[in-house]
Amino acid sequence: MKRIAVAAEKDVVSDHFGLCEDFLYYNTDGEKITKIERFHNPGHRPCELPEEVIAHGGIDTIISGKLGKEAARIFQDKGVEVIIGAEGETREIVDSYIHGKLHSEGEFCDAWTCEFFS
Template identity: 45%
Template sequence: MSAHSDLARELFRKGYNCSQSVFAAFCDETGLDMETALKIASSFGGGMGRLREVCGAVTGMFMVVGMKYGYTDPSSKNAKAEHYELVQDLAKQFENENGSIICRELLGISIKHDKPIPETRNDNYYKKRPCAELVEQAARILDEYILNKEWRRPAMIKIAVASENGMVTEHFGHCEGFIIFYTENNKIVKSETIANPGHKPGFLPNFLADRGVNVIISGGMGGGAVDIFNERNIEVIVGARGDAKAVVEAYLQGSLKSTGSVCHEHEHHDECGE
């Protein structure tokens, strides 16, 4: 067993519900504190509040990958589809091992919408319920996915920041230039500045993609530019502010999240890279 699956089982044996046990076991990956994680997952035990629907161990998996890999841009169909594909793949792995992802089917009971009062946790409870093993399996499936994803990441990650005077600029298309940060093992190893070659529809995203950029960070960006970056498999972070290097370091530490905000106002289309 992995450290996460060990911890998930231990949390379940302490009395936490199945969803809490999986979600809280991965606080080191999600960046949440234990109390917050336990509160978020508290509604999903017993197949969502003892409704005996989707197993809490499964919803715990979904919340972990949502925190780590979830999308924030509502206009990006590609990002949504990729994330939903991940959710379905994880569910299928769990189902292949256990025959179902539905709580009542896993427990072999026919009742739906069970009474809200949970059963007393004792030795007999743990003997007749497979839940401790299920949270272990869910944590193991998650660990295998995370390990495989991290292993497949490129050794060198190039992060471009739309900037002006070393600061993240508000408008992607009209930025002074792009600072390209070369990173390895979540550390900046070098950087270079490329002047903005000029904006015209669809040009800048392909210009950066052709230079091997993996991530683009900007204050604002038009939806057309976001779509092209998504098509070129480049991660888009918008809504960033402040010193360009500090913003990249925050991204590498996992604390920088995209606001998902896209410029839609007609007067800003050219300024934001459309």
């Protein structure tokens, strides 16, 4: 089983991880989605939000439109694959990902750094 979190606005991939409305967690088994769970974004807290997303459901992959460099570093340090540049309906994006058709595109944002929030 693989668990994928998607930053979302309703059922569409959010343009930015920290400012999304919700996170949709998709459990997958091979190339099949087996469960979807919604987790409301508790608020944009740079350098803390990635930890909360991981703690809520132990994820393997995070998918978003955009993502900050520090958030990406935190996810990667925890062994979470980071996919950015995604656009569209979340279920279609996850389906594309599990079929090997979705790849990270673009660059990470650098508006936030953790030392400002320590």
